[in-house]
Amino acid sequence: MSHLGRAFLAPGTLSTPAGASIQVPCGRTDRTGRTAGQSSGAFHSAMAGAVAASALVALQKLGLRSSSGVQRRAFSAAKSLRHQPLKQRASLTGRMAATVLAPPGELLGVAPDEKYNVPAGVREKLGKDLLLNPKHPLGILWRTVQDYFEEQDPNCKFFDTEKPVVNTVDCFDKLRVPPEHPSRSPSDTYYVNKDYVLRTHTSAHQCQFLSQYPKITSFLCAGDVYRRDEIDASHYPAFHQCEGVRLFDAEKVSREEVLEDLKKTLEGLAAHLFQLKTGEDTMRWLDEYFPFTEPSLELEIFYQDDWMEVLGCGVIHHDVLRNAGLDPAKVHGWAFGLGLERLAMVLFGIPDIRLFWSEDPRFSEQFAPESFAEKTRFKPFSKYPPVLKDISMWIPESFADNDLFEMIRDEGGDQVEKVDLMDDFTHPKTGKRSKMFRVTWRDMSRTLTNEEVNAKHETVLERLVKELEVELR
Template identity: 35%
Template sequence: MKSIIKNIANSNTHTTILNKHYPKSSITNVTPNIIKHIGLNLHNNKNSPIYTIRQLIEDTFDASSYRKFDKYNNFGPIVTVKKNFDDLGFPKDHVGRSKTDTYYINDELLLRTHTSAHEVECFKNLSKSKDHNNKSISSLVNGHGYLISADVYRRDEIDKTHYPVFHQMEGTKTWNRFTHNEVIESEVNKMDQLMKKNFPSLTVEDVDYIKDDATHQNSKQDYMTDLETELVVKHMKKSLELVVATLLKHRYDHDASKDKNFKNPDIKMRWIEAYFPWTRPSFELEIYYNNEWLEVLGCGVTKNSVFTNADMASESQVGWAFGIGIDRLAMLLYNIKDIRLLWSQDNRFTSQFEGKEGTIFEFKPFSTYGITSRDISFFLTKELNPNDVMEIVRDEAQSWCYSCTLVDEFFNKKMNKKSQTYRISYQNLERNITTAEINEINDKVVDRLIKEFEIQPRN
């Protein structure tokens, strides 16, 4: 009995993650449902499509590079606020810092919201590394890069394409300034040859978005010359075009092996202008897939401030960086319609990927069970963010929640209160859910909203 009481007391003051206890604070909002995902690391599970996408991207980068990229696939997800936000220059009032967007363990620790939380230490490692063929010089003379793959955590909306835990990959290729330009040009030429050989039907739309106006967010950085900017951008775009084309080819080649009448479609890509805090100029790459244009990644020329934050000499390096959502690519290339399936232990799902690492194929959907919806309506008495509602729904329904949507909102002048209505749709991927089970979950959601946000339910 004493041990039970002690455990209850500890749960009120501490959060336990992977058998380690962390003190709670007023900002603590990480939930048991989220904690149970920590340590699953789908990007390291050979029987997961996430692993295959990660592996193919890594192999493609290495194949055209003077030196293989450093791989970081085992960073723990608990990081400091400093690493996740402060070191990256997030303003104190940035929305990403809010409790409605981020899972906090306490005032100092959180679950990383992006792989960039490890960026500074990875750049520091690059700056200390020596060339693998000539130990007397820095690895940055001929270029060196890293790739980080990890699970990241964000309080987000609930639907078939969003999940509070997902996987990102980010990376960089960096050179010392004043490196002979031939080093970069030689890799660009190598990639050109690979593209012409492997993807003769590839077409890329590319407009010059780099502005001459220094006040424009997509102008080149002042410390870089026009030639440096041109070469770095060209290397970046060729590298990422090669990666995406390779992933598509794996899928198309598999389809052709199953159907001798299948003809690999032409691969179409286009670059569009973008904005990211750590790169300038910045771009997004879109592909034409299943008759529509889809954004697959973001990238840009690494800002000098990133290098200086990693204690590298200011204005002494040039390079590019990119970020990509692995889950979204996996869903796209395997044609997986529901993101919850990536986490499923249902044998109808897992058996399709066992022993098939390195292969991209058409996922075979299986019969799904019915979706049942319930509406909850209430008046607000205090501030309530939709993400707060969705987190309670996610915590109570867990993987049974198919979607949660704010469907109605109005202001009642007579009561001087705002009203909201949410539609919650439930579906179990492995069996039908009973009406009693749905009602029980719905009641728990309403009870928590009353307790935590003092809502007034409407009939």
């Protein structure tokens, strides 16, 4: 399952490892169970402008219509981290945090400590509430998903105002993610302190909602999630997930019937979103692995001449049910998760994930609450020329690509369109390893000058030497 559609689910009191707790505003729910929230304010003024190539061609080049590439990456962290000792990565990222990040007094009620590594650009995304804007593509898609589940299950509850700062027990431990797992590294996750993180998936709330059974038997939870990641048109450190759970009385409904209900419901969701007929010619199920479900599956659809991943899902693991205070002999169920940006890019023809945060009226005024029904497609506007800069360096064993990406994002923000690995070389005699990256700078509202890009590029190089201990070539 792709990193934009990963994981599974949802509010109230967050328990700390020591047993203490903090109250988390859950929002009030109306008679349908939907969590009420304030309307979204202005979009984050990250960028404006657009793209010249057609949305369809751009999406195909990004692999967003294929089950390969970025969509087939495992639940674990980026490949560059998998073969590095976790302690080395944590130590290195800790030095970065101490050097370049100025933590606030507290972040959403949680006090930072020496492990804090949330850059200002990511902090600015908190509280933007894009899902609550009925005219934003993400808000439109979230409403469309709710419409389907309201029709399928009148008892389904909806939550979309949960606090994005969660404790590591809820985000990892209760979901069977072990302490040594790479996804828990500061190279992958934004830490507020050693016990609290910006949620990496909305599954961080899952056990909290599960524990409310039988008051809640099915629910959807959507919200903004945060991960350090590569830089290109389909990856961003802040994105949105929608996840769902349905529970059953285990004494009345068999495990096989749970799995059958899962497939029927989610095939119906895919058909609803993409206007398809269910069947072997249009949909297929693949075996997958997620630590919180067993068995785990992935649903793909045949859409515009290629197979495309839609969501990951499975039968909730017995350990997760126990962690929520439920007896697997008495209750079981299924869960799913999907990435809203990735699907919105396909449905509305949006070729660059940065556009979702744009305040530019040339983007926002193209969409309305009726856009899904009317099949609105994004109309590109002029694309400004890029400025290319290369970074070639000898790297230490502790080097992680995500640390480089985060540093470039910290200096360039949304002016950085993508970073490509051009060369990865190990010297046959010395064993020293070299990497060369190409950074594409492109503002979405104006033409960048070489002078202003050079200044930021030089700052990146200085920080690379000082903080990541590389040797420039």
